[in-house]
Amino acid sequence: MLVLDKISSGYGRAQILRDLSLTVRSGEILCLLGRNGAxxxxxxxxxxxxxxLMSGRIALDGKDIGSLSAHRVPQAGIGYVPQGRRLFTGLSVAQNLEIGLLARHSGPDTLEEVLTLFPRLRERYRQRAETLSGGEQQMLATARALCLRPKALLLDEPTEGLQPSMIEAIRQVIVQMRAAGVxxxxxxxxxxxxxSVADRVAFIENGQGGEVxxxxxxRQxxxxxxxxxxV
Known part of the structure; x- marks a missing residue:
């Protein structure tokens, strides 16, 4: 379970989040929805x-992670697929996945599970990431995060700019991760x-939490x- 308890944050002196609280349960997809800039x-x-973190608390399965440095957060069990993917484009698919595996000392069994989820990446295994299509790059970014064997997975606009077949492939993987208790x-x-996938939707407006x-x-x-x- 991922818990945000009255967190405040921002960029320099510009505060963006104000006492935001959220709980994402294990085996749940919680969607954070709001206007651009929210x-x-x-x-x-x-x-x-x-x-x-200016104030508040962030906890994963009861353990405080809000004070961890950025390189230690993935080690604690949080996978992140950022908007824009942020792959190592000059490296191969294999090398990008290896970076994910190293973060939590995962082994070949984890790699095989991830490639089973994304068979397209197995076919492109030795290709450089920059040669992949946009949808394949999104698959790679997601697969790299899954190499961590995450307890919690953060996905920022994972379907942006993708064709329907790629959207569906990524949606299926997200649903499988929920079934696995992530x-x-x-x-x-x-x-x-x-x-189509969310269990609950949390609204955010001007950096503050709204209804969940x-x-x-x-849907109704x-x-x-x-x-x-x-909209």
Missing amino acids: GKTTTMQTIMGLLP AILLVEQRVDAVL IEAETL DHSIVERYIG
Whole structure:
């Protein structure tokens, strides 16, 4: 379980998050939904130690991780697929995955599980990441995060700019990770994609938490979504 308890964060002197609280249960997909600039990516970066935690507490399975340096957060069991992927484009698929494996000292069994989830990457195993299509690069970024054997997985706009077949392939993997007991925090602007996988939806506005609502409720009534993001 990933818990954010009244966290505040920002860039330099600019505070973005203000007393934001969220709980992502093990085996759950919680989608963080809000307008551009609401603080969604800031939330992810704060969890990962990439931005300073000004106040509040971040805990994974009861252990405080808010004080960890950025390189130690993945070691604690949090996988992160950032917006823009941030692959080592000059390295091969194999080398990018090896970096993920090293972060938590995972072995060949983990690598085989990940390649089974993404058979396309097995076919491209020796290719440089820069030669992959956008969808294949997104698969690689996700696979690299899964090499950590994460307890929690953060995904920032994983379907952005992808064709439908790639979106579906990544959606299936996300659903499998939920079934395996991973706590998944998903940032996604496409409301249809959100409602196809999410268990609950947490709204964020001006860096502050709003309502947290069962996804099934939103499937039946879109008025709440319209209020928060104007679609």
